[in-house]
Structures are given as C-alpha cells and as structure tokens.
Amino acid sequence: MNVLWNIGLIVAGLGGISGFLMLWKIPRAVEGASTLRESPRISIIIPARNEEGRIVPLLQSLQAQNFKPYEVIVVDDDSSDRTAVIARSNGATVIPNPKIDNGWIGKSSACWEGAKAATGEWLLFLDADTRLVREDSLRRIAATFSLAAGEFGILSFQPYHTVRQGYEHLSALFNIIVMAGMNVFSVFDDRVRGAGSFGPCILTRRETYFETGGHAAVKDAVMDDLALGERYRQAGYPVRCFGGRGCIDFRMYPEGLRQLVEGWTKSFGTASKSTHPLIMAMIVLWIAAGFLTTLLLAGALLLAADSFWGSIAVYFAYMLQLFWLARRTGNFRFVYFLFYPVLLLFFCVVHVWSLYLGKVRRSVRWRGRNIKV
Structure with a gap:
C-alpha cells in the first residue's frame, strides 16, 4: 500500500x-483606455438564432457604453422566436439570414452577412449571450486592440462565465480546458502555437477580415472561431487571446442541463484537435x-x-x-x-x-x- x-x-x-x-497567466483588457489614438468606427455584429431570452442584456450594455459603437447589427439567423423584434426595439439594425446552404455550417453565414452589411472600419463580433460589464468595456476592448495588438490581426476575449444555477457548475472543467487548450496561457507563452480565437468576442479590422476571406473562408468549420484564427495565421496575421474578466461576461446554457450537454458536445470533439x-x-x-x-x-x-x-x-x-x-x-x-x-x-x-x-x-x-x- x-x-x-x-x-x-x-x-x-x-x-x-x-x-x-x-x-500560467491570463491577460485582461488594458486600463487607461483614454490613450486611444482616435475614436475608431466600430461595427458590432451579433449573430442571433432564437436569442429572445438572452440578447437584451447585451444590447442594453452596448447602449450604456461611454464609447458608442458606430452601428449595432443583429443578424437574425432564421429565428422562430421574437429575436428580431426585440433587437429592433433595443436600437439594433436587423438583417435576415433565413437559409444556410452551399456548404455553410453554424453561425459563420450570419457573421459573414453581418460583416458585408457593416460600414465601420473595425468589426467586433459578439455572441448574443455576452454582456459588457462596465460602461467603459468597449473602450477598453478597442484600446487593447490598439495598444496590445497594434490594430493588427485578431483580438479575441473569452468572456467571464456568470453562473447562477447549480447545474451550471458542470461547465467548470470545460471552461478551464477551453482556456488551457488555446495554447496561449501556459508557461510556454509564444513558444507553443496558438489554437485560434475565442468565438464569443472577436475584433478585427474590416480590410483584414475581407482580405483573409473572413467567415466565408471557414464556412464549413464547426468551430469557426478556431478556423478563423488559423486562417489569419496562415495569412501572416497574429491572433491574440485575452480573458474577459471585468470587461465582458456571458451566461452559458441557461435553458437547462440538456442545452449544456448539447453545447459542450458540439464544441469539444472538434476543438480538442487544435x-x-x-x-x-x-x-x-x-x-x-x-x-x-x-x-x-x-x-x-x-x-x-x-x-x-x-x-x-x-x-x-x-x-x-x-x-x-x-x-x-x-x-x-x-x-x-x-x-x-x-x-x-x-x-x-x-x-x-x-x-x-x-x-x-x-x-x-x-x-x-x-x-x-
């Protein structure tokens, strides 16, 4: 024994x-956001499929920002609920994305349609269940892209997980391994190749997005965030990942245990390969x-x-x-x-x-x- x-x-x-x-370390959004070189025009793009119960906190948090987005575009991804109505009533521009075909998988089609409709010089893709937690969160995200990323490539944040119900604690290990599995927060730092980007919050320049092909180039990927990050790297652009604590959060799978299992099942079999x-x-x-x-x-x-x-x-x-x-x-x-x-x-x-x-x-x-x- x-x-x-x-x-x-x-x-x-x-x-x-x-x-x-x-x-080993999880960097966060920079403080001192007043050091932005200028006020970039940021288009917020939100792909949304049946998100009537989750999208309001995000839209309200965008309205509360002291650095206003240039435009907020919600792409209604063939929803069967009141997502579009609620988005319009909260000041967003809504464009439809009624059908996925020609090899498109997941939310990539909605992101692509939103990007084509956007007119800002920076594109910020946000999942509908995210929320900016401080009134200066958008400014801090923009400042991080400017100061820490040099306005180059992709900047992505993994939102801090807001947990309310007991069953949601079953996501604990998944959250840890999602962060670790990106290969960028370990003691090895840049000596290990990163796995991609975090899908809930991705910021990039419009011109770079279309130069690399954007979501159209990864339309057949289940994990579009990982594939998009890899696409940028192949084109010679860096991908930088940050933790969202104190800046952006989300509540995952509030509908119950079945949705939680379905969501993590979709993610992990593919993501582990990266x-x-x-x-x-x-x-x-x-x-x-x-x-x-x-x-x-x-x-x-x-x-x-x-x-x-x-x-x-x-x-x-x-x-x-x-x-x-x-x-x-x-x-x-x-x-x-x-x-x-x-x-x-x-x-x-x-x-x-x-x-x-x-x-x-x-x-x-x-x-x-x-x-x-």
Missing part, C-alpha cells in the same frame, strides 16, 4: 504542477491526477490505511486548485467543488460522447440544427 501511495502521490503532484503551468500535444499532455495528466486523488482517498477509507489523513490532504489540495482555476474563468461557488469527482466524471462522459458523435455519427446538434462534421 505504501508503494502505491507513493506512486499515486508523485503522479498527483505532477498533475497539480501541470494545472498551474497550463494556465490543442498542442504538449498542452494536451498537461491537461490529461491534470485530469488523471483528479481521479487519482479520489482513488487514493477511497482506498484509504476502505482499507483504514495509515495514509488516510494524507489522502484527505491531497484530495483537498486538488479541490482548492480546481476551484482556483475555475474562478479564473467564472464566478463558480466553492461548495460544488467539494464533490469535484462528479465534475471530472461529467466532463469525461460528455467528451467521449462528443468524440463518438464527431468520429462515428459525423453529426452534432445545436440550436435545432443537425450539423455535419
């Missing part, structure tokens, strides 16, 4: 170290450490082993790290992490199901659409 305990402790320790290294092997190894080791700490504690309880208190200490150490990492991505509550093996198991089951749908059935479902992958 002592030998197994020592081996388990070493593996758990290596996994814990991997957890820190894979999310993660660098070194980062993937760190993620796998970190998840394995979580299961191992659980097994060590269970074994000590069943066998009444001398390592009982040590197993508890290791269990709680991993729990505290998991909670710390999760809080960097969303406002998750501590009590749910006391039972973190449930979160680990849920993640693994959904990930395996996602791989099955992507590799065997070659189809996933999202927003009432069957998407071929």
Whole structure:
C-alpha cells in the first residue's frame, strides 16, 4: 500500500504542477483606455438564432457604453422566436439570414452577412449571450486592440462565465480546458502555437477580415472561431487571446442541463484537435491526477490505511486548485467543488460522447440544427 501511495502521490503532484503551468497567466483588457489614438468606427455584429431570452442584456450594455459603437447589427439567423423584434426595439439594425446552404455550417453565414452589411472600419463580433460589464468595456476592448495588438490581426476575449444555477457548475472543467487548450496561457507563452480565437468576442479590422476571406473562408468549420484564427495565421496575421474578466461576461446554457450537454458536445470533439500535444499532455495528466486523488482517498477509507489523513490532504489540495482555476474563468461557488469527482466524471462522459458523435455519427446538434462534421 505504501508503494502505491507513493506512486499515486508523485503522479498527483505532477498533475497539480501541470494545472498551474497550463494556465500560467491570463491577460485582461488594458486600463487607461483614454490613450486611444482616435475614436475608431466600430461595427458590432451579433449573430442571433432564437436569442429572445438572452440578447437584451447585451444590447442594453452596448447602449450604456461611454464609447458608442458606430452601428449595432443583429443578424437574425432564421429565428422562430421574437429575436428580431426585440433587437429592433433595443436600437439594433436587423438583417435576415433565413437559409444556410452551399456548404455553410453554424453561425459563420450570419457573421459573414453581418460583416458585408457593416460600414465601420473595425468589426467586433459578439455572441448574443455576452454582456459588457462596465460602461467603459468597449473602450477598453478597442484600446487593447490598439495598444496590445497594434490594430493588427485578431483580438479575441473569452468572456467571464456568470453562473447562477447549480447545474451550471458542470461547465467548470470545460471552461478551464477551453482556456488551457488555446495554447496561449501556459508557461510556454509564444513558444507553443496558438489554437485560434475565442468565438464569443472577436475584433478585427474590416480590410483584414475581407482580405483573409473572413467567415466565408471557414464556412464549413464547426468551430469557426478556431478556423478563423488559423486562417489569419496562415495569412501572416497574429491572433491574440485575452480573458474577459471585468470587461465582458456571458451566461452559458441557461435553458437547462440538456442545452449544456448539447453545447459542450458540439464544441469539444472538434476543438480538442487544435490543442498542442504538449498542452494536451498537461491537461490529461491534470485530469488523471483528479481521479487519482479520489482513488487514493477511497482506498484509504476502505482499507483504514495509515495514509488516510494524507489522502484527505491531497484530495483537498486538488479541490482548492480546481476551484482556483475555475474562478479564473467564472464566478463558480466553492461548495460544488467539494464533490469535484462528479465534475471530472461529467466532463469525461460528455467528451467521449462528443468524440463518438464527431468520429462515428459525423453529426452534432445545436440550436435545432443537425450539423455535419
């Protein structure tokens, strides 16, 4: 038992170290936004399919900005609800996108139609469930693009996850791994190639967008954000990713557990292919450490082993790290992490199901659409 305990402790320790290294730093939007060289004309483009219950906070937050967007365009992506009516009543220009054909997949078609209709010099694509949390958020995003990105390539933000219901904590590991899997927040920094961009918030210059082909060039990609980022890199443009805490947030899958499973199923089977092997190894080791700490504690309880208190200490150490990492991505509550093996198991089951749908059935479902992958 002592030998197994020592081996388990070493593996758990290596996994814990991997957890820190894979999310070494998460940069945020710059302060001091008054240093903008000028006031760029920013067109906000919001692809929206059946978003009547989510889009109002975003539109209201745009109206509250002290740096007003040049225009707000909502692309009604064949909605069957009141999305278009609500968008118009909140000051947005609404254009229809009634049909997807000719190989288009997902929201790429709506983004492309919105970009063609936009007249601003900068294009900011925002998901309908996002929200700018401060009145200067738009100015800070623009300043980050100007100062940190040199108005070059893509600037993208992963919004901070606002959690309200208990079941939403099942997204904790997904959020952590989405951030880590972008390859840009680890200790290796630029020495590891980035995976792409964050889809909920993408800012780019209009001329660059159309030069690279924009969403039309990645119309057949399920994960259009990753594909768009890769397209920019192939064209020689940088892609910079930031964390959205304190600037932009979102609430994911508020309709319930079924939507949460459907959403993460769509994302993960495809997205995992973009993660660098070194980062993937760190993620796998970190998840394995979580299961191992659980097994060590269970074994000590069943066998009444001398390592009982040590197993508890290791269990709680991993729990505290998991909670710390999760809080960097969303406002998750501590009590749910006391039972973190449930979160680990849920993640693994959904990930395996996602791989099955992507590799065997070659189809996933999202927003009432069957998407071929």
